[in-house]
Structure formats: structure tokens, C-alpha cells
Amino acid sequence: MPDLFPADTDENASLADKEERPRPALGVWSRRLLNVPHLAAFLNASIRYRPRLPSPRHISDITALTDWGRAGTSERTRRLADAHNLPYLAVEKGFLCSLRPEDESCSLVADATGIHYDASRPSDLENLLNDTGWETPALLAEAREAMTAVLRHGLSKYNMAPDAPPFLLTTPGQRQRILIIDQPVGDHTIAPGLADGDTFIRMLEQARRDHPGAALFVKSHPDTALGRKQGHLTAAARDCRAALVPGDFSPLSLLAQADEVYAVTSHMGFEALLLGKPVHCFGLPFYAGWGLTRDAMRCPRRVRRRTVEELFAAAYLLYARYVNPVTGHPCSARDAIRLLSEQRRRNEQNGGYTACLGFDRRRRPLLRAFLASSHGETAFFRNDTEAVRRASANKGRIVVPASWPASPLEGVCRRAGVPLVRIEDGWLGREGTKAERRPASLLRDEQGTPDDASRPSTLETLLEHAPMDEALLTRSQALRAYMVKHGITLAASVAADTPSAHDAADGRPMPLDAPSALLVAGTPPAATARTPSGRDEWDDRRLLRLARDAQAGAPLYYLPPFRQPGGTPAPEGATLIRPADLPRVLPSVRKVLTVASAAGFDALLRGVPVHTYGSPFYAGWGLTGDEAVFPRRSRPLTVDMLVAGALILYPAYYDWSGRRFCGPEEICRLLAGDGAATARPTGLRRILRRLWGH
Template sequence: MAAGTVRDMPGPAARDELFAAIRAARVGGAFWLPPVTGRPRIILAPRHRAQARAMDAALGRRAAGEGHVLQRTRDPWSSLATAELVMADADDEIAALALIAGVPVRLFGQGRFGDAAQGACPDAVLRHLCLDTLYRDPFTDRPATASDAVLLLAFWRTGIDANRPIAAATGMAWWKRRAIRQFLWAPRHRPLRFVSAIGKGADAIAAWPSRTDERSVSTARAAGRHVALVEDGFLRSNGLGSALHRPWSITLDWQAAHFDASHPSDLEHLLATAHFDPATRARAAALRQAIVACGIGKYGVDPGDASDASVGRSHRRVLAIGQVRNDVSVRLGGCGLDEPIDLLRAVRRCEPDAEIWYRPHPDVEAGFRDGAIPDALALNHVDRVVRGGSLRSLMAGVDAVHVVTSLAGFEALLVGREVVAHGLPFYAGWSLTRDMVPHPRRKRCLSLDELIAGALILYPRYLDPHTQLPCGPEILVSRLAGTKPVHNPTTWLRNLQGHIIRSRYKIPER
């Protein structure tokens, strides 16, 4: 980051606050590099041979051999974690980092951060951070402060540290691999490898659940290897994944896929245990309002109609959301509703007097996935099959949305619709949905904004389509708002394939 100037020198309290934030975040210097091995007690950071000799002489015979020369190809914070003394040039950044970390510093020569005679100067470090350095927000190109920079760098460091153990990935479609490399980036001896099976990977590997054998995952974990399951995020991109539109969000779970109701996932644990402070809840509320205002869904913009078409109706109208046949989320969390027609039967039993609309899954309608129900068969259980138009408009015109595990149920919660869950999606069991099947583990009552905080802020990973940098959900929502899917030769060919499949199986055009 580079840009907006802070003109007034902050006082001691602001200095202490900024230094504490940097210490907590462990940013500054080349913090993204791998950590050092060993536990250095005295760090020597000479700029030239004469300075190295001066440092050795200053240590004296009793401390000879205890000084470790700073490894500049390693994360400096991993050295500072055990250091009791840093000996550095007065112009060296490691001197500033040591001062911030609270490690005693002995300076050699004169420079930005003090001099050999008078010692290191914390206010000189503060001046360098707040007056001599300019910051800009890389996403908005607006001036930023040193504190803003620390927050963003801390966010990036968290992602890098989480990625460090992952050396290989499996089950990743060829057209997703560039994005997966970006999501899982960390400095490594060799780039992230894509392997054909978990058995050919490293001690920690990322796997796409629907393209990876479940037994191999269990076997690898039983052998002590770590497997992170990767899925599309809940705000994914501007276009269908089945149409080969690249993802701008993923989830990475070390326990189970978020849709696997038979096992607790990282997301479930987060929702069950996290403390959502007022600032986080307020951020989630603002994000929810932005998503609704922009009409953002998993596959991009779906503005719909903001009016409530249910007003003035005397009868109840509900919407049944179709899913893909053999979808892994239905298999693991569908509670026996394996066939697409099963949901329609269940909704009619549940709502015998309601007007029922049925919306087929977009991947099925596009001809990319199996699960089409002939209209004549569907109309034995529902009053209307609805195609085309906006899902958001349909939600505005109904009283409730019925799902098995579809993410459309989560989107319905965001726009204030009653949601009836016939399966066990990640958002069921927290007192926000009417659950036809009780969840065996989830007992906590969450507010909608707490659910959003967990599912959209704390759990997924996002990339900014403009800068390709890791970002928060707010940036992705702002990028997706008002944009249309971008087609490339691959997506055009995929759409042609879908058109041919629809024609062959006589699936009505959307």
C-alpha cells in the first residue's frame, strides 16, 4: 500500500496503540516469508563486514557463538519471537521491528531509527510510519492510514499462515486451477502442485469433495495427514460455475464440507462457539443490506423486484427450490429426499392448502446437470413451474421458501422470507429456519446477522476481481454490483453444450 499523509505526529498513546496492533498482527518486514528454524537469542543484522566485526567485538568472548545472523529470506517476526537482543544498523528495518516488538536494540552508526550514541528512538519509528510513509487502499485507491495498512496486512498474513502447510491440491477442475493457486498462495520451495489423488500429495493437501473419493480422505486422515476440503463460497462469482465462470470465493474446511450434516465442520464449530461482538454484528448487518440492495446472490447480480407481492393476497404462496440429482449436498444432508421430485411431494404434504411454485435448479435448466422434472409430473404436486426472470422477484412474491439444502434458502433468509428446511443445510438448526428434521448437534440460537458474520465474513475467502488480491466480502459485493457475466471462449463453448443438451432432452429454454 502507498498513499494518504498523516500530517500531525501522533502522541504516545497513539504510538503505543499502533505498535500493539503491529505486534499482534506480526506485520512489517517480509512477514510473508517462511519462519526461521531454531530459537535465536541474539540477532545480528550487519550491513557490511566491518559492522559484522564490530558486532562480534561488542558481544565479547563470553557471548561468542550466541549471535545469529539475521536470515533475510525468513519471516523476521519468527526471529524476534525468542530474541533477547537485536544488534542492527541504525537504518535497518529490523531495528524498527525490534523496537515495536519490545526487544532491546543496540544500534550501529546513524540512521532513521536512532544512532549508536543515543540509542534507538521509538518516536523515530513512529515518524517513519505515520509521517514519512504514504498509504493507499489498493481496492478503492483512496488515501489510507498506517492503522488501515496494519489491518489489511494482518488480514493477508492470516490467510498466508493458513496456507503455509498446504503443498498440493487434488480434484480441482483444470479451469479453476489458476484461481485455486491464488486462494492458496504462500511462499513455498515449489509452487502448489496439482495431483491426481490424495495418496500422491503432501502431508497437508486441499481436495474438492465431489471430485475426491471419500474413503481416500478418511484413509489419509487416519494416517495423520491433514486434508482441507475446498468448496465454492456462498458469494461465488458473476455466472454459473457449471458454465465455467471462475470463482472469486471459496471455503476451506479442515473438518468436513459445510454441507456434510453427518460431521461437524469448521463452519458449524464457528457458528456454535464464536463470540460475535457488536462491531462484527454491525459489519454483518451492513453487508446484508448491501447484498439485498444490490441483488447479489451466489451467481452474481439478481436484482429482482424489491416490492412485496405477497401483500394483499389472502392465500399462502410458497416457493420450492429444485436441486441437482445426485448433488453431494443432498446426498450428505438431504435426509432421504434424494430425487428432485421428492421435495415437491414433501412440500405438498407440508402445505396442502398453499399455492406452490416450483423453480428448477439453474444448472439443470442450463443443461449442465441432471435432475430435470417433466412439467406434467411436477404439476401433479405444484401449481406452477416458474422459469426465467429473477429468483429475487420470485422470493418477493411468496410467503415462504422450501429447500432441501439449497443455498437459495440462505438467500431467502437475507431478504426476510420464512425458510422451511427439509434437509440439513449449514444455515438450519440455529432457530432461523423451520426445520422439518431436527439437527442432532446445533442447539445455539443465532441472530440473522450472527449467521451472516460466520458464513459470509469469517469463514470464506475472497479475491478481488480487479486487483486479484485477497479481500473481504464487501469488496466482492461492490465489484459484482451492476456487472454482467464475462464470457470467454470456454464459457461460450460450455453454453453451446448446454443448449444441445436442453434440445436433446427437451428442457424448456429459460
């Protein structure tokens, strides 16, 4: 049975290919489980909703039954499975889930033996940890890499909480800091972990005896802090003069300040092990009994001693299953960590007060989405004085369009000590109708704008100074290869009226048999005006004259400015192309000439030489021939480093179907048509599922 529903680890197969593969059928009794998005992808099975299971005709096509691990309906589903001689698969949320509890989860666990938090019976995870032979050097290296990423980004099951203040667990005289983890009354892991309410009191008393001179801190569950649920230690902590940790904070940031940790069955105990903290367990969570924790009780089934890396590898890499909620594809733990770290980074970046100035009402929903944070507030103003006053009072920031005049607002913000942020639509991906297209990416800059080389920008600073390790460059290389393979270009993404990136502008075959063509990529006049001062200014007409003289009868292509209205006449001696033609035209081009077009960046991705006559963000790094001089850009870049800075580190990406932040990989998959929209079976679809039985 453990191998009946193996996780689908083929991350590169398309959804259409996956749907054609024969898969076992899982009967689902619980409507709540049925509503989990991408459940079939998680379980690598076809899903059959069976509310009337006892009838023989309702079980004839079912391979097994599934339900939540210890939910109210799970025991009934287990009994039904036994009565009909069907295997049972227990499902639970994984260890790295989402930004907020209500968001779609990146991870589920599926257990054919028990469930990991139920110590009263074996589980697939426990059996795996008792077994041997799976601890390969490659797996343990992957586990160490994933652990490092989890710790670096501060990831947990849910990731909406801010980091704890640096000295939250302060103690007079450098006393030892003991963190005691409380859990809500009724927590579904307590009883299966062979504990009860009295266990928490015994834990608190034992911590006092073990550390008589230490400072005790009790961490309550967020729902307890908000008054939604009752904790076990709220009253007892006051009686023993233990300090209650105020507020909700990222678990890892709080655990990092503790010297020792006491837990019953909380997952924070395992996260403390990741940080190398001594952990005392008073229940039997999955991580107890393997020689890593100091245990108040013993599980005789757990016979091996394990390292933290082995425990992480078994639980996070082998036991848990991952699906990218944006694309609907099964993915690796590495990809889930990447997606969650980006969501957490944007959530933290948007925290606090944001005063938006200069945006019309049509742009406000877009701004609210891109500036959303679980601990942030966004307000809109027409008056700059009031905006600065409110931002200063709330220790916030001012956000303006990138086209906003530089002065005098900059001086006012500087005197008030308020950061000024400029934003504009990003380069990659748009969604919606032609009349109202929502950008899938947004550029946020605290210094300037990326296409104005007369002053620094956040992008320029990133490209000049940001550390770029092997993992980032490997990711950048994969992103570039995917964009080239699927014909995704920045030029087509930012064009105002382009067809699909896979189709030619008018359906005619392009004349691609000339190996020495030149391409002049047009630039909007506004961008042309932002070329560095003190040098000759170039425009498209001048570039076309230069190109015609250089070509001497060889093919010449002209890509008009993206924001220029349609109906542009073809220049003399040049073939007019549209952004959608670029993937097929660029292989025949020996050089691209441009002032500052995004098509120059697309050409660099495909290894085509580019010569710039203005100041695009990709010029001055040793990758292009440049007429202008860029004294601030002294770091020589590779194309992968340029992609890492310009497409991975700098923009914010947003998935409008799921209303969440994501990465450029998800946007590219959606642009290539290789993703799945969020599908919650509600309304008519839910009724049809019940009628049809699937």
C-alpha cells in the first residue's frame, strides 16, 4: 500500500501529459478534502467523490479511500475502508504550506500506515526512519541545502508573521533564556502525541526545576494571543512568573533567541532542532525518540538514532509532497521553498504603512494587490503634504508612479525622514483583456528608475553589488533556457497590442534564411530623452540610416516602439516586425541596434550581439557595445547574472488567479500555457461533482 500512490516527481512534464497517464482512483468522503486545490496532483491519482459509499456501484471503480489524518470523519472513513476491503490513505497538511493558513498549500503528506503526529500507531514516516538504505549522500546534501534555505528565509508551516524584534527575549544579567511552547486546548496533535492538558503543566514545572535561575518565556499560539482559543499555560505562566511572549512572530526568529526549548507536540520543537537548540519533549511528536531530543516518554517502536539532516530528509523530502499552487504541477521541496520565500519576502517588504500618491482609481486595486501585507496598511492620497504627514506619523513610506517629477517631493520626504518609492509595471507578463491588462510584475525602486541612467536605481545597485551564488545563477540559467525554449520575450510582454508569443504578427512566414540581418529595435521617445547627458542623442530614424548604410542590401528588420500606436509604416529598405516575431527573427540576426529597447535584453538571452545608443538597464555591464559611458557600472556581468538581477531579484510577481506573490518561473509557465488555474469546486461545479461522482 505505501507504493500505491507514489508522489509524482516529474516536474517537467506538461499537465496534458500527466492527465493522459493512467492513475489509480481515490474515493473522497470529506467535502473539505475534496475542496483542496490540485488534490489529484498531490496524490497522483484521479479523485472520486463518494458521499454514498456503502452502495456497491459507488466502490467498483475505487482503488482506495482517503480522508484527513485525524479529522472528525476520518475514523468513519477508516471503518468504511475496512468494511469494503479497501486501503486507506491519511492526508494532512505538510510542513511548508503557505503564507497564510487560508491560502492554498504547497505541501501535503499522505500516509498509508498512520499519520506522522499519531504516536499510538506506526506511520510511513516512522517506518522510513526505522528503515535504512535511503540515506544516500545526494539526498543528505539536498537536505542540508534545503535546511539552509529554510533557515535563511525563516520559513515555517505558515509564514505571515513578522520577525521577532532582536531583543525580545531579554534577560537582566544575561540569564539563560528558556522558551516553553504552549498549544491551544483541542489541538489535534496533542492526544495522538500521547499527551493531555496536564502534560503542559508538568512541562512548565520541570522547566522551572531544571533551570532555577533562568528566565522563562511562554510562547502562546497566535489564536490564543488573539483570544480565539484558550491556551494550556496562560494562567500557569503568570503564577510562576514566566513571561508571556507578546504578539505573533516568525517561529525561527523567536527560537533563535532562546537557549533551550520545551515542547509537547508543537512543530516548533523540530524547528528548534534545525537551529541546533536543545529540545525537551513531553509528548511524542514525529521528531522525538530518535536520539535528538530529551524525552519525557519513550516510544519502543523508534529504535534508530538519527541526525537532524536525516530527520529533515525523511520528513520534508521523502514523506511530504509538493505542488506549485500557481501552475498545478508537482514540484520539489526546493521549488516550494523558493515560492514561499518570495511570498514571505514581499509580505515583509510591504509591512508597515504605505501612502500612495498620484494614482487614479483604476490603478488602486492593482496597487493594493502588489503592496499587500499581513501586517501592512495601504492608503491613497491626492495631496502630497497630507501623504507625507501621514507616512511620517506612521513611520511608513511614500509610493509614487515612476513618472512622478523628482522634485520637490524628494526634498520634502528627505526632510521628513520618509522613504520615497517609485513603481511602474514590470517587463514580464500581462494578464487580462486588451482594454484593461493587469501586469504580472511590478518594479519597485527606492533610488530612481531602471531606465534613467542619470541617477542610481535599485536595479543598478543590485547588479553592481548583490551577491550571486551558484544556486541563484543555476536558477537564472534555467529561467533563461525556459524563456528561450518557449519564445517568451520582454518585448512581447510589454507590447500594447501583441498576439500570442507563439504566433507571428500576421501569420506569414518570416524570411529567416539570411544569416547576416540587422535588427533595429525602436525605443519610445520618452526613453530616448533619458539618455546620459553630454553625448549625442540617438533616435530610431538615425539608427535606421546607420543600419541601411551598414547592411548594403542585406536584410534589415525594424521593430517599432512598443507604445507607438498600430499602423506604423515600414521604413524604407526595412521589414517591419512585431514583438511576437522576435523568437523567430533573432536567430537570423547578427546584431541588434537599439537606443533602449527591451528587445536588446531578449537578444542577449539568445546570444545575439547588441549595440546600445542610449542607457537601457542592461547596458554598461560588458555584455553590449555601448555609445554611452556608465561610470557607476563597473562590475562585469554574465548573461545569467543579468537575468538574476533584472528578472529574479528586482521585480515583484503576482498571480492574479490565486491572488498571491510568485516568481518569474510561475509567470513564464503561465505565459507558455503550461499552468493550471486555481480550481476550487464550488457552486455549480461542486453540484456536478456530486451528481457525476468525480
